[in-house]
Amino acid sequence: xxxxxxxxxxxxTLDLDKVDLKVYNLLCKTDPDIKTCMACGxxxxxxxxxPFSGMxxxxxxxxxxxxxxxxxxLGKCMLCGKCTMVCPRAINTRHLILSICKCYD
Amino acid sequence: xxxxxxxxxxxxxxxxxxxxxxxxxxxxIIVEKSNSLGGHVASWYKxxxxxxxxxxxxxRLTKEISDANVFTGTKVLSMxxxxxxxxxxxxxxxxxxxxxxxxxxxxxxxxxSKKEEYGYGVYDKVITNRDLEALFRGEKDxxxxxPKAVGFVHCVGxxxxxxxxxxxxxxCCMTAVKQAIEMKEKFPQAEIYCFYMDLRLFGKKYEDFYxxxxxxxxxxxxxxxxxxxxxxxxxxxxxxxxxxLAGKPLxxxxxxxxxxxxxxxxxxxxxxVRQARLDIxxxxxxxxxxNIFDILESNRPGVFYxxxxxxxxTVPETLAEARAAALEIHNYLKDG
Ligand SMILES: Cc1cc2nc3c(=O)[nH]c(=O)nc-3n(C[C@H](O)[C@H](O)[C@H](O)COP(=O)(O)OP(=O)(O)OC[C@H]3O[C@@H](n4cnc5c(N)ncnc54)[C@H](O)[C@@H]3O)c2cc1C
Ligand code: SF4
Numbered sequence: 001x002x003x004x005x006x007x008x009x010x011x012x013t014l015d016l017d018k019v020d021l022k023v024y025n026l027l028c029k030t031d032p033d034i035k036t037c038m039a040c041g042x043x044x045x046x047x048x049x050x051p052f053s054g055m056x057x058x059x060x061x062x063x064x065x066x067x068x069x070x071x072x073x074l075g076k077c078m079l080c081g082k083c084t085m086v087c088p089r090a091i092n093t094r095h096l097i098l099s100i101c102k103c104y105d
Numbered sequence: 106x107x108x109x110x111x112x113x114x115x116x117x118x119x120x121x122x123x124x125x126x127x128x129x130x131x132x133x134i135i136v137e138k139s140n141s142l143g144g145h146v147a148s149w150y151k152x153x154x155x156x157x158x159x160x161x162x163x164x165r166l167t168k169e170i171s172d173a174n175v176f177t178g179t180k181v182l183s184m185x186x187x188x189x190x191x192x193x194x195x196x197x198x199x200x201x202x203x204x205x206x207x208x209x210x211x212x213x214x215x216x217x218s219k220k221e222e223y224g225y226g227v228y229d230k231v232i233t234n235r236d237l238e239a240l241f242r243g244e245k246d247x248x249x250x251x252p253k254a255v256g257f258v259h260c261v262g263x264x265x266x267x268x269x270x271x272x273x274x275x276x277c278c279m280t281a282v283k284q285a286i287e288m289k290e291k292f293p294q295a296e297i298y299c300f301y302m303d304l305r306l307f308g309k310k311y312e313d314f315y316x317x318x319x320x321x322x323x324x325x326x327x328x329x330x331x332x333x334x335x336x337x338x339x340x341x342x343x344x345x346x347x348x349x350l351a352g353k354p355l356x357x358x359x360x361x362x363x364x365x366x367x368x369x370x371x372x373x374x375x376x377x378v379r380q381a382r383l384d385i386x387x388x389x390x391x392x393x394x395x396n397i398f399d400i401l402e403s404n405r406p407g408v409f410y411x412x413x414x415x416x417x418x419t420v421p422e423t424l425a426e427a428r429a430a431a432l433e434i435h436n437y438l439k440d441g
Binding site: 088089 | 222260264265266267268302303328329330331332333345346347348349352354355
């Protein structure tokens with residue numbers, strides 16, 4: 001068949017009807033504070049790893065809420081816990097990270 | 106004989122209530138703990154949304170309540186109830202028997218030094234919204250010296266569980282945008298950055314300020330909460346936030362950083378609250394009987410509220426409540 005240079009790309013749409021929220025729902029039980037994140041970015045701004053690795057706790061939480069795999073990003077966390085100190089919603093982000101790891105055990 | 110009405114607090118709420126009570130034929134008594142009337146508004150320069158000089162509002166109210174009995178520099182030592190009368194003892198030795206008491210005790214500005222990571226009281230160039238109003242009013246401030254870059258931090262001590270206050274202070278977004286414009290007018294060469302979590306510009310004409318700030322004054326709006334502030338070797342301030350829209354950590358150096366301290370409850374009324382057995386709401390403010398229909402009424406007959414003592418309010422909201430409270434009191438005394 002003639003190659004016209006076109007191909008089908010995967011859609012980047014987040015299809016909320018089809019997302020798998022298994023991990024997020026588990027976390028809502030162990031760390032219910034996760035539901036109160038307001039995406040202010042304090043955690044990411046204060047994160048020691050962020051500027052060099054792209055680690056962002058805010059993005060991790062959002063990704064979980066959208067049913068995406070957070071393991072590649074989480075691998076960059078050094079568990080220093082600075083994010084927990086600045087969160088205005090008093091989310092224990094460090095504990096949350098440990099809980100996320102357990103979900104994937 | 107007319108029944109005594111005592112108004113505790115001589116900010117714009119107390120003053121406007123007194124003005125209306127006088128118009129209704131009463132002779133209210135204002136007890137104000139500081140040495141002058143006007144409350145917080147007396148410390149502001151120009152008021153949104155019309156940029157009305159705050160001094161004009163205070164001057165007008167002061168003139169129109171010249172018939173009221175005013176005790177300034179006076180505290181209420183105790184307030185107790187006997188049948189349908191409240192007995193108030195003042196620290197100047199006066200005791201008043203009043204049929205109705207209006208609490209117009211307002212709010213406190215959040216103490217910005219409690220947010221240690223922002224460095225108020227540590228770094229010279231970190232100031233508050235109140236300090237900036239004083240500068241605009243013409244007070245000298247050696248900390249502000251022709252800045253090349255200025256940052257505004259929204260929500261300081263508001264929407265912050267760690268600061269003990271989960272509520273939105275409501276007026277600060279608007280105040281920040283207003284002050285950003287005023288700052289740009291004063292220092293046209295300065296770059297201005299507003300760090301916000303959500304912009305809550307809810308009131309009449311507020312969105313116009315936002316558009317003007319963007320279009321005519323080039324104010325930069327960055328969606329991210331400032332996480333920490335440090336000093337550079339040459340004495341400037343290094344501000345860190347996440348630019349959450351770009352999804353990247355962000356830093357910028359500024360010469361002045363303005364913290365938008367929020368409106369929080371006034372703890373100095375706790376003695377009165379205990380003695381008169383009034384209810385306090387979860388947010389620490391005085392608790393209205395109902396937040397829709399009975400905002401001006403306390404849980405005790407004869408005790409009324411107006412203004413920022415029940416929650417964050419703008420000046421026009423405060424004035425409207427004060428007028429309504431005067432009418433409530435008038436009707437209460439007429440029926441009683
Ligand atoms: C930075 C900032 C800028 C603002 N700018 C604007 C603006 O531009 N436009 C606008 O519409 N609104 C503005 N506001 C809101 C405005 O300040 C309030 O709406 C207003 O001050 C509320 O008036 P009030 O009389 O209820 O309280 P207050 O102004 O707090 O007055 C209360 C009075 O009661 C006295 N008092 C307190 N406790 C006692 C006691 N126990 N015994 C005796 N007296 C007592 C106090 O000394 C004070 O005089 C701003 C707020 C902030 C924080
Ligand atoms: S600091 Fe807290 S509220 Fe802000 S983005 Fe991080 S987890 Fe969410």
